[in-house]
Amino acid sequence: QIQLVQSGPELKKPGESVKISCKASGYTFTDYAMHWVKQAPGKGLKWMGWINTYTGKPTYADDFKGRFVFSLEASASTANLQISNLKNEDTATYFCARYRTGTTVANWFAYWGQGTLVTVSS
């Protein structure tokens, strides 16, 4: 069955970097884009953008341009999210998610990772 399994929780200091991963299984990784979604503590969900898993091209939502990088390890069916120069407001749970189909047109998420909590604290 289709699964998105994310890496474990991270505790970082302000100014540090973090890289979290999302390992996909149960389907052909390069056929479906991977999206990232942020959920700050006690807050709602915020779409961060997506990466074309075939070409590797990332697309970032406006609020996530600059310190956020989407990348791939396609041979390992893994998508990564790296955040540099961490700030307190980056404390959140980050989710990877996939559409039901391989479309890049806006769509709903049929599959979600379990989330990775990143805590930024001095």
Next chain:
Amino acid sequence: DVQMTQSPSYLAASPGESVSISCKASKSISNNLAWYQEKPGKANKLLIHSGSTLQSGTPSRFSGSRSGTDFTLTIRSLEFEDFAVYYCQQYNEYPLTFGSGTKLEIK
């Protein structure tokens, strides 16, 4: 960006009761709306897409409806497993945007 205004943010009900959650879009999104259920320690679960189409495996006590830019998720005859947080999401255009969530708790 399309703003999604979800209400209420908190809802208390008893098993067997029916509840409704509202999501209002700031502009027309056709029926391009999905509803998700969030539970601790579990991956978010898609319940409904296209405003009213139940995802495979979603119990029939869940239903979705639309009136213009107003969308409603209704859960009839609440069961214990339904107490969770619910989010709406528009996918009419990028950026994708979500409602602020509704926490459904046992009264």
